[in-house]
Amino acid sequence: MNPHQFLLPLTLHPSFEMGDFIVSSSNEEALSWLGKWPEWPSRTLLIYGSQGSGKSHLASIWKSNARLLRPEEITVETLEVILTKSQNHFILDNAEYVKDEEALFHFLNATRQGDGSLLLLSQTPPREWGLTLPDLQSRLNALIAVGIQEPDDHLMRGLIKKYALDQQIPLSVDVLNYLFHHLPRSYQGLWASLEYINAEALRKKRGITIPLVREALLEHTLII
Template sequence: MTGQLPLDLPHRLNYAEEDFLAAPSNREALALLGMWPGWPHRLLVLTGPPGAGKSHLGAVWARRAGAKIVAAQDLALAALPDLAEAPALMVEDADRPLLRETELFHLVNLAIERGTFLLITARKKPDAWGLRTRDLLSRLRRAPSVAIEEPDEAFLRAILVKLFQDRQIKVEANLIDYLALRLERSFAAARNIVAALDAEGLARGRPITRALAGELLSGSAFRPDDHDEDH
């Protein structure tokens, strides 16, 4: 019997504040963003691996602060004055390719000059971005930064549960236990296996079980990718 062809439909990301999963790996970041507007500096850099929750935590902060959200690759010189007029601003994925360094440098300067709160997210600290604009790197180095770390086993279980819930998939507890003991402890690995199980379950027209997970894990290598879909 031919399997059902799965449709690549985007699942809903839930960035509600009550759905952010607090854990030791993000405790410092959660506390520092929660200090707003009492930040030690108007500029803050938030780093973390793909899927760590940077976008989720940033979205929670942006709602509180009334912040605009813009991708670093979409910055344009003509739009910078209007962006800096906002009381707060979140610039996402600053370490991705095609970063507009000149625009980001001017935006940082405008934000400092006008007293705008500026949150910049990236996977790694500024020294690892390969920046050519020395003045921009210098400003970012002087700004406070906080990192979300990879999860421990308990948090990995919670992440798996939430990833399945985001896709409206009900699974048994033994599947979560099975995956948590065998996966690399990373957000990307959790996201990859949940996506693969969802696609395989649809293709075969069968529920997602421990047996199906075993087949996938024994037949494929799940490695973190570069798609930063945060939870």
Template sequence: MNSTMDDYSFCISNQGKDDQCKDKKEEQLFLSFPRYCGMSRDDLLTHNSIDPAIRLIDSWPFWPSPVVILVGPSGSGKSFLASVWSAKSKSTRLDNISKSLDSILIDTPKPVLLEDVDRLDFSDTKLFHIINNVYQYDSSLLMTARTLPVSWEVRLPDLCSRLQAATVVKISVPDDDFLEKVIVKMFADRQIFIDKRLATYIVQRMERSLVFAEKIVDRMDDLALSRGAGITRSLAAEVLKEVQQCD
């Protein structure tokens, strides 16, 4: 995730969805307001589920090994941390290593970021070359994944050895306390200051995911702005119900 102006439309109307979901989708088309999402180091909230990863990002370039892998479930904050590190290191982002590699990646010492490795249909040989490039130039490679490297379908023995030598940092599922702080902060970033009890109400009824939390906050903000109303518990209940119906 980058520091960009984002619009979130998460109530997607596909064939087979009920009419209410379709109505919400049509409403959403008129209620999508641009917003700035803070993704800098200062926006990171500390918590025991993510602190080891934050410390590692902060310690760059003095890493214990040239290759670091952040492992955690979807919505645990991996992309946020990767974005912070990428801005700090001025890394090159690789979106798909199954495509042809640009020769500059082999010949320069620039740090490299590769996200969601376990979901890519990657070439063992190409990933091995990227890692070797990092070692050759004493550079850095940050990878993110939902699963540990041992579960990846790697067949090249040399690549297996390189991955075994990497530093792996696990990020756990966000707990309620952390998600409540995140929701309070997301609203505060929009100059909206809510009671912690409202954040607790939302967290107790939502999926344990930072991405999901952001969608809920965005939708509540959109509806409140469109109606000229405040951020209330009843609005939270409406949005939570809407999301459950449309997912």
């Protein structure tokens, strides 16, 4: 295979195995608290971080058999059904978007009093959710809430390599170093730029070289 070949579909999914999680100072505290289960205070843990920071990866590591809930599922009407099913371990993604604050308050109480567990995922800490129910705010403030920081150098290099591996893209050392020095230092910027480079290489039917990456990054900057 040509070492610069980059003509693969964009539908390959990232691996969420434990061995594929890249640990650095940006996320090691979150991973450490995940490993303390089931000794979480109130049987609940909240992990927050920007989109693309690895929260879903951590959730998949924690419990593959936990029930994944969306914000719109947390209502007073549906809560009883959720809590009476045999599953008692839950992952609530995008928790900050739950509209029914009373239902979320009761959900937290039920988890605290029962034998289940709850992993809350959000992009921001609870103090930034704009809540109006004081009891809910107080309960959330009392939880262990661990933030994932923007990627440090070690994590940046690791995430670029992981993206290439997940998409089955061979990257030369020179291209990897160029990407490391020129990609945005944020999760959202990193993933958006890599996706754009991938798409441009496919569209132009060109291999991944520093000139191609330079062109794509310039175009992407102009677009956004």
